[in-house]
Amino acid sequence: xxxxxxxxxxxxxxxxxxxxxxxxxxxxxxxxxxxxxxxxxxxxxxxxxxxxxxxxxxxxxxxxxxxxxxxxxxxxxxxxxxxxxxxxxxxxxxxxxxxxxxxxxxxxxxxxxxxxxxxxxxxxxxxxxxxxxxxxxxxxxxxxxxxxxxxxxxxxxxxxxxxxxxxxxxxxxxxxxxxxxxxxxxxxxxxxxxxxxxxxxxxxxxxxxxxxxxxxxxxxxxxxxxxxxxxxxxxxxxxxxxxxxxxxxxxxxxxxxxxxxxxxxxxxxxxxxxxxxxxxxxxxxxxxxxxxxxxxxxxxxxxxxxxxxxxxxxxxxxxxxxxxxxxxxxxxxxxxxxxxxxxxxxxxxxxxxxxxxxxxxxxxxxxxxxxxxxxxxxxxxx
Amino acid sequence: xxxxxxxxxxxxxxxxxxxxxxxxxxxxxxxxxxxxxxxxxxxxxxxxxxxxxxxxxxxxxxxxxxxxxxxxxxxxxxxxxxxxxxxxxxxxxxxxxxxxxxxxxxxxxxxxxxxxxxxxxxxxxxxxxxxxxxxxxxxxxxxxxxxxxxxxxxxxxxxxxxxxxxxxxxxxxxxxxxxxxxxxxxxxxxxxxxxxxxxxxxxxxxxxxxxxxxxxxxxxxxxxxxxxxxxxxxxxxxxxxxxxxxxxxxxxxxxxxxxxxxxxxxxxxxxxxxxxxxxxxxxxxxxxxxxxxxxxxxxxxxxxxxxxxxxxxxxxxxxxxxxxxxxxxxxxxxxxxxxxxxxxxxxxxxxxxxxxxxxxxxxxxxxxxxxxxxxxxxxxxx
Numbered sequence: 052x053x054x055x056x057x058x059x060x061x062x063x064x065x066x067x068x069x070x071x072x073x074x075x076x077x078x079x080x081x082x083x084x085x086x087x088x089x090x091x092x093x094x095x096x097x098x099x100x101x102x103x104x105x106x107x108x109x110x111x112x113x114x115x116x117x118x119x120x121x122x123x124x125x126x127x128x129x130x131x132x133x134x135x136x137x138x139x140x141x142x143x144x145x146x147x148x149x150x151x152x153x154x155x156x157x158x159x160x161x162x163x164x165x166x167x168x169x170x171x172x173x174x175x176x177x178x179x180x181x182x183x184x185x186x187x188x189x190x191x192x193x194x195x196x197x198x199x200x201x202x203x204x205x206x207x208x209x210x211x212x213x214x215x216x217x218x219x220x221x222x223x224x225x226x227x228x229x230x231x232x233x234x235x236x237x238x239x240x241x242x243x244x245x246x247x248x249x250x251x252x253x254x255x256x257x258x259x260x261x262x263x264x265x266x267x268x269x270x271x272x273x274x275x276x277x278x279x280x281x282x283x284x285x286x287x288x289x290x291x292x293x294x295x296x297x298x299x300x301x302x303x304x305x306x307x308x309x310x311x312x313x314x315x316x317x318x319x320x321x322x323x324x325x326x327x328x329x330x331x332x333x334x335x336x337x338x339x340x341x342x343x344x345x346x347x348x349x350x351x352x353x354x355x356x357x358x359x360x361x362x363x364x365x366x367x368x369x370x371x372x373x374x375x376x377x378x379x380x381x382x383x384x385x386x387x388x389x390x391x392x393x394x395x396x397x398x399x400x401x402x403x404x405x406x407x408x409x410x411x412x413x414x415x416x417x418x419x420x421x422x423x424x425x426x427x428x429x430x431x432x433x
Numbered sequence: 434x435x436x437x438x439x440x441x442x443x444x445x446x447x448x449x450x451x452x453x454x455x456x457x458x459x460x461x462x463x464x465x466x467x468x469x470x471x472x473x474x475x476x477x478x479x480x481x482x483x484x485x486x487x488x489x490x491x492x493x494x495x496x497x498x499x500x501x502x503x504x505x506x507x508x509x510x511x512x513x514x515x516x517x518x519x520x521x522x523x524x525x526x527x528x529x530x531x532x533x534x535x536x537x538x539x540x541x542x543x544x545x546x547x548x549x550x551x552x553x554x555x556x557x558x559x560x561x562x563x564x565x566x567x568x569x570x571x572x573x574x575x576x577x578x579x580x581x582x583x584x585x586x587x588x589x590x591x592x593x594x595x596x597x598x599x600x601x602x603x604x605x606x607x608x609x610x611x612x613x614x615x616x617x618x619x620x621x622x623x624x625x626x627x628x629x630x631x632x633x634x635x636x637x638x639x640x641x642x643x644x645x646x647x648x649x650x651x652x653x654x655x656x657x658x659x660x661x662x663x664x665x666x667x668x669x670x671x672x673x674x675x676x677x678x679x680x681x682x683x684x685x686x687x688x689x690x691x692x693x694x695x696x697x698x699x700x701x702x703x704x705x706x707x708x709x710x711x712x713x714x715x716x717x718x719x720x721x722x723x724x725x726x727x728x729x730x731x732x733x734x735x736x737x738x739x740x741x742x743x744x745x746x747x748x749x750x751x752x753x754x755x756x757x758x759x760x761x762x763x764x765x766x767x768x769x770x771x772x773x774x775x776x777x778x779x780x781x782x783x784x785x786x787x788x789x790x791x792x793x794x795x796x797x798x799x800x801x802x803x804x805x806x807x808x809x810x811x812x813x814x815x
Binding site for chain 2: 092093094095097098100101104106107153154203204207208210211214215218219220221223224226227228230232233234235236237238239240241242243244245246263264266267268363368369370372376377382383384385386387388389391392393394395396
């Protein structure tokens with residue numbers, strides 16, 4: 052039903068937008084052989100080091116043989132920026148674009164306009180904010196991700212980062228590699244997690260898994276979301292609902308960002324909102340870099356208002372060499388990695404294959420995977 | 434009863450050893466004013482940064498005013514090595530020595546022999562292996578620690594280190610600070626903890642807390658100890674007992690060392706035992722450095738047989754600049770820090786004060802605190 056779906060949504064979008072160019076481009080798309088482009092990070096010398104390393108350009112999600120044996124064309128690249136990049140060359144005639152949040156192909160309204168054959172945008176992973184979703188909806192495209200494929204991976208990583216900040220790991224590690232030994236220089240700001248107040252902003256799939264993993268640490272758990280979580284899970288985790296975000300912020304020793312990047316959440320943690328947090332707050336953000344005001348975070352780390360910031364998400368990605376978060380004090384950052392463990396790669400590769408299979412057969416995707424369907428955005432992106 | 438206790442144990446020790454010098458030195462000890470020496474790490478500029486930073490020389494466990502107001506002499510130093518160190522000067526006439534595992538005052542048989550007035554050795558924290566316990570027992574000394582004071586601190590830290598190794602955090606952090614961005618260089622050996630097999634060697638207070646914290650991560654949990662844990666806890670955590678250590682080792686993706694350093698455990702992870710572990714095993718050791726064969730660990734990290742090693746314990750401490758663990762690949766080491774968070778410091782400072790109070794009043798300590806009592810070693814050190 053995917054083909055039908057795409058056609059339906061195209062027609063619906065046309066009806067909504069009044070445009071007629073779309074129907075034309077859908078009709079030009081061949082129903083048989085498709086041109087599929089995947090944008091992934093390059094592995095180079097690391098590719099051969101792990102037979103399960105499928106999430107890179109060289110691994111190509113393990114789909115090449117399967118796709119080519121069915122007569123489809125499969126182009127894979129990491130070259131995604133600027134007018135002369137490899138991706139740009141294929142924009143005019145690709146049918147399907149597979150990309151990941153780790154090495155995001157920014158699918159702008161302009162690219163969508165140029166992509167006359169484009170029908171389907173698949174995110175290998177979770178979080179499709181690298182796509183201009185409004186433009187995709189208006190163009191009648193289907194956008195889908197592998198919901199659930201790496202929620203455990205990200206939740207585990209968040210708990211690691213909470214502990215790294217609370218326990219002040221990084222300065223200790225630095226001492227080791229620089230030949231130093233100064234327990235006091237670590238201990239004066241190292242704490243137990245036990246007894247501290249942790250608030251998650253967003254208690255969707257990842258936030259809930261984090262709360263479950265935090266439970267045995269005997270913290271005070273708070274969460275803010277648009278809706279309350281299941282009462283059973285609330286009871287199981289002991290997490291308390293905070294309807295008013297700004298009222299929750301000053302209660303937290305540790306704040307974890309667990310919401311998608313949307314027009315509403317973009318830059319929402321600016322200077323003013325950071326000022327509402329406790330002096331000495333620790334922040335973990337594996338959601339999206341652009342939810343934060345980059346400079347406001349760097350300034351608050353420099354002043355000590357934020358006592359520690361850890362996450363794997365930046366804007367843009369790859370983060371440039373002069374990104375201020377690389378140089379701010381008390382950061383425990385990494386490149387965008389939490390959702391692309393080997394386990395996660397195998398899951399999202401399988402999820403992409405499943406959706407392509409359904410797309411070729413004209414079947415619907417699992418409902419929770421749709422981000423844009425029939426011209427409508429999924430609730431979390433509205 | 435502590436005074437009586439000390440006297441009793443002295444007499445018992447004499448009876449056991451046939452020595453008569455002890456009784457003499459006990460009689461010389463004044464029952465009123467005591468000379469108490471504390472050996473802690475120095476804080477220098479870090480001391481004033483946190484009002485709860487009591488675990489350092491400057492903080493002196495917050496005991497100075499209380500001790501001096503009762504007429505006791507309280508010497509505090511970090512100078513603990515060699516014949517001319519500050520500690521050595523006070524050995525001949527101190528009554529009580531307080532030390533910590535983080536900056537251990539090595540109390541050798543020779544020092545015990547010189548310490549004619551010594552009655553009580555208190556460990557601010559857990560783990561009294563820096564004391565020659567056999568010599569202490571023979572000399573009729575009481576050795577006690579603040580059992581439980583930092584077990585949560587250490588268990589939390591172990592879980593952090595498991596995640597740091599499994600998820601390959603350190604290379605990611607290095608990329609950030611060196612201006613690099615190479616997701617593949619991290620991802621090719623980053624995994625989820627979920628579904629992996631974690632074995633703890635030792636399931637005492639810390640091991641049990643670790644198992645509880647691991648429970649929501651959906652791992653296969655194994656434990657080896659001399660005795661099985663409480664059936665209720667076994668059921669709660671799902672951890673399986675492994676009677677034969679060498680049979681457990683090859684089953685584990687991750688091995689956590691959670692046992693005291695004793696004559697039996699010293700150097701027990703040598704080349705042969707490491708060879709029994711899976712290629713690619715990850716090891717977390719916050720117990721004691723000397724449980725491992727230092728060079729065997731470094732060699733196995735270099736060969737890749739050990740894929741990651743993290744811990745905060747070394748031998749000796751402070752670790753010298755040329756300690757091989759500083760330079761081995763895939764290490765995520767820190768100085769000895771896990772049990773000296775600010776929360777832990779407050780707890781073990783309170784525990785030391787409680788025992789000193791009991792000692793002055795001649796009362797017994799909480800039973801679980803004794804490591805050497807009346808000439809006998811606690812079971813875990815036998």
